[in-house]
Amino acid sequence: MSVVGWISVVSLALWCWLLVGQGFFWRTDQRLPERAQGVPAQERWPSVAIVVPARDEAEVLPLSLPSLLAQAYPGTAEVFLVDDGSSDGTGDLARSLAERDGGLPLTVLTPGEPEAGWTGKLWAVRHGITRARAKEPEYLLLTDADIAHEPDSLRRLVESARGGGYDMVSQMARLRVESFWEKLVVPAFVYFFSQLYPFRWINRAGSRTAAAAGGCVLLRTEAAERARVPESIRQAVIDDVSLARAVQGSGGRIWLGLADRVDSVRPYPRLADLWKMVSRSAYAQLRHNPLVLFGTVVGLALIYLVPPVMTVTGLAGADAWAGWAGAAAWALMTGTYLPMLRYYREPWWTAPLLPFTALLYLLMTVDSAVQHYRGRGAAWKGRTYSRPEAEATPEA
Structure with a gap:
């Protein structure tokens, strides 16, 4: 099997793991819990x-x-x-x-x-x-x-x-x-x-x-x-x-x-608005760590971008193994996204577009790091926040 074939298989293996090993994250049934069975109705409601x-x-x-x-x-x-x-x-x-x-x-x-x-x-x-x-x-x-x-x-x-x-x-x-x-x-x-x-x-x-x-x-x-x-x-x-x-x-x-x-x-309403919402805190989520940023970019590419790329290029004749593994990974990705689309009342046929959206998030995350090193990180409504360790720490 070629190198691209192995990359495609690794992506598929990751999606198999995500399907069952990451807390069934893709399900949308975690809703506000009702009053527990056997617990009496409120006699006095708290302030x-x-x-x-x-x-x-x-x-x-x-x-x-x-x-x-x-x-x-x-x-x-x-x-x-x-x-x-x-x-x-x-x-x-x-x-x-x-x-x-x-x-x-x-x-x-x-x-x-x-x-x-x-x-x-x-x-x-x-x-x-x-x-x-x-x-x-x-x-x-x-x-x-x-x-x-x-x-x-x-x-x-x-x-x-x-x-x-x-x-x-x-x-x-x-x-x-x-x-x-x-x-x-x-x-x-x-x-x-x-x-x-x-x-x-x-x-x-x-x-x-x-x-x-x-x-x-x-x-x-x-x-x-x-x-x-x-x-x-x-x-x-x-x-x-x-x-x-x-x-x-x-x-x-x-x-x-x-x-x-x-x-x-x-x-x-605009992509710029959503971009600002995500990028203002994305690098803070990665603890302002360049190595974590690199791992995140590689992970996003392997999980979300490899499947469609390998599907198109592999099935077009470059590597059949890569194409079929990529298609299977893309199908798993699409299937796990459907419950969230139903929750938001969006059409099912938009699910295969998730890799494109993931690419946008990858670029937003990189931009968040760039803005941080330019001194513009975590900016919101006229305020810019530095990396926490750089701030003076007041008395607790």
Whole structure:
């Protein structure tokens, strides 16, 4: 067998492993757990503080904030929106929406510029949690300003957390898929995330795999205090994964799944918008390590690019073994992507395009590293964050 034939066979072997050995990452059945069997209905619903960090969110706030204020929650709940130095009137808009729509009490906070060693979002979260703790809530709901919730979202989160004995319950909000590029890139984003962090592994008791979706996180206040959140993760660019690790590392039990009734309303209509979303943190995910970057590029190429290339060139006459092995690997890849496309209500025939989307992600990741070494890494809404080790570390 030729060298290209062996490369194709290795790619196929990797897909056989991914199919059954990576936590069945491709399945989409990890959804919000219902109240555990035998657990009585809530007699007293715990109090919840909803913390919303917001920086220049006037465009999406009218679509998201009213959904939080309208939560049909049987217990006590209050919304703390932290206006993180917005220049578009986010704070004033939030107040006007609350006056217009009523619902849960709203407090708008302004934390000022973040101290050295803090990312802007976590600085805002810290300010919101500090104010919320004065009310002694039993739970904190950390949710982004672009996330819209169905009226029963908070109730179901609390019921699931208490019924399942979880310290943290997180849902991967259903992202918007309306433009051509959103349809091509967004389902793959969630697919790749679940491949990296298989939800089944995260959700089983005693697991050492930890991740969360930062747009919707219900966290027990006691667990947050025990994990020293957010102080312990104050420099994290990928704050949701860092949060999950902190909670799990302090003895907490976590859960992550796909959302049915929680949606992101933020538009990413152009490829440039999606590119910026991914590239701003991709190299941070690789711990700013060039060797890990090299391994990631090689891995993405071997797993996602080799199958279609070998299928076309091999079956065209270059190497029959390579062609058939590549076609089998491409078929496995396509089959594992179908459940995610169904979840996003996208047509099945787009599944074979996954290698092209993977190529885009490979280029985004390389661009993330390039921007990092140019001093523009992890840039978001006017702020650029350095590699954590380079920052001055404040007192804990």
